[in-house]
Amino acid sequence: xxxxxxxxxxxxxxxxxxxxxxxxxxxxxxxxxxxxxxxxxxxxxxxxxxxxxxxxxxxxxxxxxxxxxxxxxxxxxxxxxxxxxxxxxxxxxxxxxxxxxxxxxxxxxxxxxxxxxxxxxxxxxxxxxxxxxxxxxxxxxxxxxxxxxxxxxxxxxxxxxxxxxxxxxxxxxxxxxxxxxxxxxxxxxxxxxxxxxxxxxxxxxxxxxxxxxxxxxxxxxxxxxxxxxxxxxxxxxxxxxxxxxxxxxxxxxxxxxxxxxxxxxxxxxxxxxxxxxxxxxxxxxxxxxxxxxxxxxxxxxxxxxxxxxxxxxxxxxxxxxxxxxxxxxxxxxxxxxxxxxxxxxxxxxxxxxxxxxxxxxxxxxxxxxxxxxxxxxxxxxxxxxxxxxxxxxxxxxxxxxxxxxxxxxxxxxxxxxxxxxxxxxxxxxxxxxxxxxxxxxxxxxx
Ligand code: GLU
Numbered sequence: 001x002x003x004x005x006x007x008x009x010x011x012x013x014x015x016x017x018x019x020x021x022x023x024x025x026x027x028x029x030x031x032x033x034x035x036x037x038x039x040x041x042x043x044x045x046x047x048x049x050x051x052x053x054x055x056x057x058x059x060x061x062x063x064x065x066x067x068x069x070x071x072x073x074x075x076x077x078x079x080x081x082x083x084x085x086x087x088x089x090x091x092x093x094x095x096x097x098x099x100x101x102x103x104x105x106x107x108x109x110x111x112x113x114x115x116x117x118x119x120x121x122x123x124x125x126x127x128x129x130x131x132x133x134x135x136x137x138x139x140x141x142x143x144x145x146x147x148x149x150x151x152x153x154x155x156x157x158x159x160x161x162x163x164x165x166x167x168x169x170x171x172x173x174x175x176x177x178x179x180x181x182x183x184x185x186x187x188x189x190x191x192x193x194x195x196x197x198x199x200x201x202x203x204x205x206x207x208x209x210x211x212x213x214x215x216x217x218x219x220x221x222x223x224x225x226x227x228x229x230x231x232x233x234x235x236x237x238x239x240x241x242x243x244x245x246x247x248x249x250x251x252x253x254x255x256x257x258x259x260x261x262x263x264x265x266x267x268x269x270x271x272x273x274x275x276x277x278x279x280x281x282x283x284x285x286x287x288x289x290x291x292x293x294x295x296x297x298x299x300x301x302x303x304x305x306x307x308x309x310x311x312x313x314x315x316x317x318x319x320x321x322x323x324x325x326x327x328x329x330x331x332x333x334x335x336x337x338x339x340x341x342x343x344x345x346x347x348x349x350x351x352x353x354x355x356x357x358x359x360x361x362x363x364x365x366x367x368x369x370x371x372x373x374x375x376x377x378x379x380x381x382x383x384x385x386x387x388x389x390x391x392x393x394x395x396x397x398x399x400x401x402x403x404x405x406x407x408x409x410x411x412x413x414x415x416x417x418x419x420x421x422x423x424x425x426x427x428x429x430x431x432x433x434x435x436x437x438x439x440x441x442x443x444x445x446x
Contacts, residue, residue, distance in 0.1 A: 001028070001035050001036060001042060001047050002033060002075075003029055003400045004026045006047065006048070006051075006071045007021065007024070007025055007027060007028070007261070009379030010024060010051065010097065014100075014103075016100070016259070017099070017100035017102050018100060019098075019100050019102060019103075019104040019323075019347070020100045020101075020103040020104040020107065021154040022104065022323075022347070022351065023104040023107050023347055024051050024104075024107060025351075026351065026354075026425070027048065027107070027111065027429045027433065028051075028444065029139060029329060030425060030426045030429035030430060030433075031047075031429055031430055031433045032432055033433070034195025034433075035047065035433075038437075040441060041437055041441065042051075044441050044445070045439070046437045046440055046441065047113075048425055049440065050110075050433075050436065050437070051107070053079060053080040053103060053106055053107075054079045054080060054081060054082060055079050055244075055430060056076065056078050056079070056102075056103075057076065057077045057078075057079070057150075057153050058075070058076050058101065058400070059074075059075045059076075059097070059149040059150070060072060060073075060074065060075070060149075061075045061127055061129070061142065061145045061146050061149060062145060063138075063141045063142050063144075063145040064141065065138055066135055066137060066138055071142075073127045073128055073142070074127060075125075075126075075127045075149055075150065076097070076099060076102050076105040076125055076126060076127070076147050076152060076417070077124075077125035077153055077154075077159070077161070078099075078102045078103055078105075078123060078124050078125065079121075079153075079159055080103075080106035080107055080109065080110050080121070080122040080124070080308075081104075081106075081110040081121050081122045081124055081224075081436060081440035082121035082289075083121060083436050083440045084113070084114055084119055084120065084435060084439045084442065085113070085118070085119035085120040085121045086111055086120065086121055086155075086156075086157050086159060086160060087121045087122065087123035087158065087159035087160070087163075088109070088120035088121060088122065088123060088159070088160045088378065088379070088387070089105070089106060089109040089113070089122055089123040089124040089125070089161070089162070089164075089374065089375070090105075090109075090124060090125075090126075090161065090162045090163050090167065090375075091124075091125045091127075091161045091162070091164055091167045091171075091175075092124070092125070092126035092127075092164040092165045092166060092167065092294055093107070093126060093127050093129045093130070093131055093166035093167050093171070093258075094126070094128070094130060094165050094166050095128055095129075095130035095132075096128070096383070097126045097127055098128065101126075101322070102124045102126055103124075103127065103310030104322070104346075104347065105164075105346055106122055106123050106124035106126035106426065107122070108122075108346055108347065108367070108368050109122035109123060109124055109375070110374045110432070110436060111368050111428070111436065112367075112369075112375060112432065112435060113373070113375055113379075113428060114367060114431075114432040114433075114435040115368065115372050115406070115407045115410060115428060115431055115432050116372050116375060116376040116379060116402075116403055117376075117403055117406050117407075118230060118376060118379035118380075119379075120160075120176065120378075120379055122376065123159055123161070124160055124164070125150070126164065126166075126167075127142075127146060127346075127408065129142050129166075130166070131166045131171075131286055132286060132287070132288045133286060133287070134286055138406065139170065139171065139174065139286075140174045141172050142169070143174035143175045143178065144174060144175075144177075144178040146159050146175065146323065147174075147175045147178035147179050147182070147299070148178065148182070149431045151178070151182045151183060152182075152193075154179075154190055155187070155190055156187055156188075156189030156190050156266050156382070156385070156386070157189075160173075160189065160190060160191065160192060160378070160382060161191055161192075162191065162192040162193045162374075162375070162378050163193040163239070165238070165321065167193075168193070168205075168238075168239050168283070169193060169194075169195055169200075169205065170284075170305065171178075172191055172192075172193045172194055172195075173195055173382075174254065174286050175191060176188075176190075176191050176194060176198070179191065180385040181395050188385040189385040190289070190379035190380050191385060192204065192207075192381040192382060193378065193381075194381070196390075199381075199384075199385050200381065201377060201380055201381035201384055201390065201391070201396055202391070202392065202393040202396050203393055203396040203397050203400060204374075204380075204381055204396075205239060205243070205378045206242075206243040206246065207243065207373045207374050207376070207377035207378075207400055208239070208240045208243055208244075208344065208371050208373055208374030209239075209240050209241070209242060209243020209244035209245070209246065209247055209251045209319070209344070210243050210244075210247045210373060210397070210400060211370075211371065211372060211373015211374065211375060211376065211377070211400055211403075211404050212240075212243075212244050212247075212317065212319075212342060212344040212371055213227075213247035213248055213251060213402070213410055214247075214339070214401050214404035214405070215365065215369060215370050215373070215404045215407065216315065216317075216342045216365075217251065217286075217320060217344065218368070218404065218408035219340070219342065219363055219365055219404055219422075219424070220340065220363070221409065222408070222422065223363055223414065224354030225340075227248070227251050227252065227253045227315070228251065228252035228253065229252060229253070229254070230253045230254070230314040230315055231253070231254050231256045231307045231313045231314050231315070231339075231424050232248045232253045232255045232256065232257075232311035232313060232314070232315045232316075232317060233255075233256060233257035233309065233311045233315070233316050233317070234248075234255055234256065234257060234258050234259075234306040234308060234317045234319050235257075235258075235259045235307065235318050235319055235320045235321040235324055235325075235345075235348075236258065236259060236260070236318075236320030236321075236345070237258045237259070237260055237265075237279050237282050237283065237290050237293070238279075238283050238319075238320070239283065240319045240320075240344055240345070240371070240374070241258055241279065241319040241320070241344075242254075242276065242279045242280060242283075244317055244319055244344055245258065245271050245276055246271075246276050248271075248317075249270065249271045249276070253315070254270035254271075255267065255270055255271045256268055256270065256271075256313060257308045257311040257313065258279065258290060258293070258308070258344070259290060259306075259307060259308040259320070260282075260288065260289050260291070261288055261289070262289045262290060262291050262304065262305075263290065263291065263302055263303050263304040263305050263306050264290075264302075264303050264306045264307060264308050264310060264311060265290055265291075265293045265294055265300050265301070265302055265303075266300060266301045266302075266303060266311055267297075267299075267300040267441050268299070268300075268301050269300075274297075275293075275297055275300075277366070278293065278296055278297070278328075279293075290302070291304070307324075307325075307329060309325060309329040309332055309333050310332060311336075312336035312337060312338075313333075313336065313337075313338055313340070314337070314338060314339060314340065315338070315339075315340045315342070316333055316338050316340070316341045316342075317341075317342055317344050317347055318341075318343050318344060318345045318348030318349065319344040319348075320345050321345055321348070321431055322345065322346055322347040322348060322350050323347065323348070323350050324345060324349075325341075325348055325349045325350070325353050326349075326350045326352060326353055327350060327352035327353050329353060330349070330352070330353035330356035330357055331356060333342040334356070334357075334360050334362070338362065339362045339363065339436075340362060340363040340364075341357055341362065341363070341364050341365075342363075342364075342365045342370045343364075343367040343370055343371070344367065344370055344371050345365050345367055345371070346353050346367045346368070346371065347366075348367055349364075349365055354366075354425065357380075358423070361421070361422075363372065364425070365411070365425075365426060365428075366424060366425045366428050366429075367429040368428050368429075369407050369408075369411055369424060369427075370431065371408055372399050372403075372404075373403065373404055376400060376403045376404075377396065377400055380396055380399055380400070407428075410427065410431035411424045411427030411428050411431065412426075412427060412431040413427070413431065414426065414427040414428075414434075415427020415428070415430070426429060
């Protein structure tokens, strides 16, 4: 396999799908060496098959807004790979959603899910519907219209969607209600991220952020460091940032920044329980701004138009959107003394930013390893649903902790460099790839 030849072919077939092409290149560059050591993969054309989704379902979503106007959005489900289990992955509602974005996310999800140790294939779905400024009733009607098209393509052993950017417990509730009505069965395993009284799992809302901090702790420990008393800058203020802020604070770190599309909150005194709770209120307001945090907590300051990366910190945690941390941001962080970056968002750093961190020799870990605790806990929710029971918070948290330690060990196993340092990007990509490739090989040409 020659990465450049393969990429040239993909660029010809999928022109303009920049996020998808970026995600594929990153994985192929990491696995090239090990792939070429396995002629059986080459013979079975594993890579050529793996980079294309099994199928993409696209549909129109029509709904009526509060003023009686008819609105039309695009809906998608990218069923990427089912080699190791039923399709699994979130649904994203955001104005910028398009096929390229969901293909990149479905591709990443395939490797991430393989890392979790649980039997889940990769998928992603979503719509260019923006929840920003929408009323609760509008969100409900949109979710119902979206599910009206999707329901026949999903199921507990077929494809199990969950939340992602713009989709949290409220949206999953509206989608599940409509699914149940259409399917005429109470099939909780069809969606994860459900409410606690109807099949949801304790710790699922916190899981992505908690898992990210467990992974970060392992990474620091492996490098002979500790998270205690370190300063942490987090981008975003949604569900993932909330869980990360909560666990980082619990582990003794000081969260000195959170951010939104409108700017950054500089929070020199760190988080309190009240501040962490307020992050949830901010998200639920559907306004997509972080500025009110500083009005509510006068010991913090809002700096308009700035990113979290303008705040000097030890550890940076991108928790918002793909490519939210670019080369300039990376240089700014390094100049401010940052020595650890753990991507919590999917593909949060641009290739230039990753290269800048790796050249500087700081600790860097990619989203598909760091944020895998979210989907892993979705897998635990599926298990509970299949058994018709629910586990205690302690039990779920213990399992999540164990899974994150396993993911860290896989990264170390496949990413250890001759000088003893760990290339976490390579480690995560190779570990995920080997598992999916082996399963595809064993299942023949399909
Ligand atoms: N959207 C999350 C992710 O990127 C969670 C997916 C899930 O729970 O299925 O992994």
